[in-house]
């Protein structure tokens with residue numbers, strides 16, 4: 001018996017096994033949750049399959065109302081959910097509250113959407129309509145950096161378009177999502193929303209299951225490739241939001257102090273554990289020293305501590321594996337370049353790493369070429385625009401990027417040549433539910449958010465009537 005149960009077929013049930021969840025700030029087990037067996041995962045798929053025909057036929061106005069009810073319930077339980085997020089994910093409590101509020105806003109937005117349809121031709125010869133219909137059962141597989149927000153990025157578009165869904169959170173952050181399942185259970189018909197937790201063992205079952213029509217996944221590129229392969233046999237629809245190595249290109253005409261603050265925010269939000277964080281900063285040589293010094297001063301002033309302590313600006317890394325990975329990358333970065341802030345592991349329990357700024361590194365160094373997904377930023381000097389654009393583009397990733405200059409025309413010319421799904425100018429990581437989010441190259445397949453993202457949860461159907 002655990003406090004955090006699976007949601008399968010409208011029932012909150014114990015898992016066949018239990019899973020310990022660690023608070024990354026203390027390294028102590030703070031919760032035990034239900035861990036679904038393969039049989040329970042199959043039950044969840046069967047329940048979603050059974051619920052699909054009626055839900056697909058439910059008028060969209062009714063589905064909108066249910067999603068809004070869920071948003072209300074989320075808001076009413078914001079405090080509990082935010083505290084669970086801080087406990088399992090590590091982020092400072094105000095940021096966890098922000099994640100819950102953000103999630104609510106996304107749900108409210110999805111409730112306003114309608115799948116696109118259009119009349120292609122309507123004359124004396126024929127009427128041709130292109131419509132969109134739901135796909136069936138969707139599997140939503142979620143990472144550990146924004147557990148609730150990303151779960152709802154999948155759940156909201158799936159249910160508004162008439163699909164049913166199985167959400168699977170990451171094994172290190174299932175708690176808030178299972179708690180959220182209690183709210184879904186009270187609001188939605190049985191089987192429309194199912195939530196199962198695992199220990200990294202149930203993904204392949206879902207991604208190869210013949211009764212699942214679509215997989216929407218956010219996580220690493222390595223796992224994305226496995227999903228593409230395991231879903232190939234059943235030709236599932238796929239939306240993959242994967243890793244990134246976003247470059248910020250900072251021109252010589254910026255205000256260094258102001259820009260440093262914004263670059264820091266874009267790189268170290270959520271302790272750098274953001275798919276679209278700035279992961280490499282290319283700074284023009286004439287302002288390179290000043291920018292490095294500013295960034296180091298901001299990093300030095302960060303308060304790295306338990307997310308429940310007032311004043312904490314950066315919590316721990318979410319899990320031991322990522323902590324070890326980032327620690328090893330910082331060690332290597334110290335050999336390749338010069339660490340001018342952080343680089344140290346505070347002498348306390350928990351997966352804490354101080355925000356780290358590394359200068360004098362180059363392309364070819366691990367910290368520049370690979371995604372760190374943690375609180376460390378390499379700052380690289382450049383002198384030539386064409387050269388820096390080709391360096392920014394010389395990556396397997398292409399999620400986001402940014403150009404920084406008060407000269408918007410010049411910045412746009414550079415942005416046009418950056419191979420990434422989003423290019424910001426004088427900002428980074430600004431996202432919204434009505435703005436498409438897509439990745440070039442190995443950063444993903446398909447689109448999330450916006451009308452285009454919504455339509456990925458549907459099947460195109462053409463009605464062609466002879467007159």
Ligand code: NAD
Nearest residue numbers: 142143144169170200203204219220223241242243244275
């Ligand atoms: P991950 O790929 O290890 O895990 C993500 C999810 O996939 C978890 O729920 C996990 O249990 C599940 N999973 C693991 N193996 C699976 C398999 N074989 N089949 C199906 N599911 C499987 O990623 P992570 O470590 O949780 O997250 C970090 C990575 O995710 C980073 O590389 C980051 O850039 C990326 N990420 C991308 C976005 C985005 O929107 N593009 C957002 C967050 C994280």
